[in-house]
Amino acid sequence: xxxxxxxxxxxxxxxxxxxxxxxxxxxxxxxxxxxxxxxxxxxxxxxxxxxxxxxxxxxxxxxxxxxxxxxxxxxxxxxxxxxxxxxxxxxxxxxxxxxxxxxxxxxxxxxxxxxxxxxxxxxxxxxxxxxxxxxxxxxxxxxxxxxxxxxxxxxxxxxxxxxxxxxxxxxxxxxxxxxxxxxxxxxxxxxxxxxxxxxxxxxxxxxxxxxxxxxx
Numbered sequence: 733x734x735x736x737x738x739x740x741x742x743x744x745x746x747x748x749x750x751x752x753x754x755x756x757x758x759x760x761x762x763x764x765x766x767x768x769x770x771x772x773x774x775x776x777x778x779x780x781x782x783x784x785x786x787x788x789x790x791x792x793x794x795x796x797x798x799x800x801x802x803x804x805x806x807x808x809x810x811x812x813x814x815x816x817x818x819x820x821x822x823x824x825x826x827x828x829x830x831x832x833x834x835x836x837x838x839x840x841x842x843x844x845x846x847x848x849x850x851x852x853x854x855x856x857x858x859x860x861x862x863x864x865x866x867x868x869x870x871x872x873x874x875x876x877x878x879x880x881x882x883x884x885x886x887x888x889x890x891x892x893x894x895x896x897x898x899x900x901x902x903x904x905x906x907x908x909x910x911x912x913x914x915x916x917x918x919x920x921x922x923x924x925x926x927x928x929x930x931x932x933x934x935x936x937x938x939x940x941x942x943x944x945x946x947x948x
Contacts, residue, residue, distance in 0.1 A: 743876045753938040760818045767811055768818065772938050773925065774807040780925060789842055790945045792904060793929040796840045801932030804943040805829075805839050808926045812854050817916030819854055821881045822889070825928070826867045826907040828880060832937060836867075836907060839928050843903040846923040850896045854916040856903060856924075860891040863906035882910050 738751035747758040754776070757769040774781045783789065784804050793802050811817070830836045849855035862868075868886040870879035887910045895903055905911065907928070916922050932944050 746877075755938075759813070759816065761816065766813055766816070769808060769810055771808040772806050772936065773809040774804065774927075774943075780807060780809070783844060783925065784927060784943065785946050787946070789844075789902065789927065790929075792902075793840060793842065793945070796904065797838050797929060797931055799931045801948040802929045802945050803932045803934050804936055804945065805833075805928040805930040805934075806937040807928070810922075810924050810926065812913070812916045812922040812924075814853070814916060814919050814921045817854060817922065819915040820912045822859070822884070822887070822910055822912040823881050824862075824868060824908055824910055827870060829907065829937065830867060833930075835930060835934070839907040839930050841905050841907065841926050841928045843905070843924050843926045845897050845899055845901045845903070846925070847921050848897075848899050849901075849922050849924070851894050851914070852916075852918040853920045853922040854913045854918075855897070855922065856895045856911060856913055857892045858895060858905060859887050859889065859910040860893055862887050862891070862910035863908045866908055868908075868910070 738749040740747065740749050746760055749756045755771050756767055758764050759766040759768045774784055790802060794800060825841065826836045829839060833839065843856060869883045871881050871883050872878065897903065932948060933942055935942055
């Protein structure tokens, strides 16, 4: 198993394992062996890698970024398992990346839903209009990861929209959009991959290599 040969560490009591440049996150229950997130994941399965070149994704990304050629920034697999899949607190992606990238405004995401997603199994939620505010301050609750969660003083939670979509749907969203999800307490999984793109010829977040889309 990939996670058995990596470096294990804990942040706020949550277990992470780094295997080379791949990070595996586990579900939050103490001692859980259930994988929650793998990033990057496109190198681990040819089907995930093929999605990076899918024109139904790449062409809209070229428009969003304003470039004729785009490259992958990162690819994250979210495995929100049935019954006990943990939620994701309100956050933006840009604060995670701003210290590793000079073009953080040009890192749009697309979520590819592998399962029907609804409120019962913890669908993605986005705060309407939050993407217009740039990087917002994080919380200051004294935890190790608190700074990566968006301070509730800087967005209006009442503006949240639950994005209920069928399997196979694409959801495009800004790196500045405040988003999160509730736990999955249903009998159905809510699995998805999130691909993040950037202008062409730029190196990826985790391994520093260039992965241009469509072979350009």
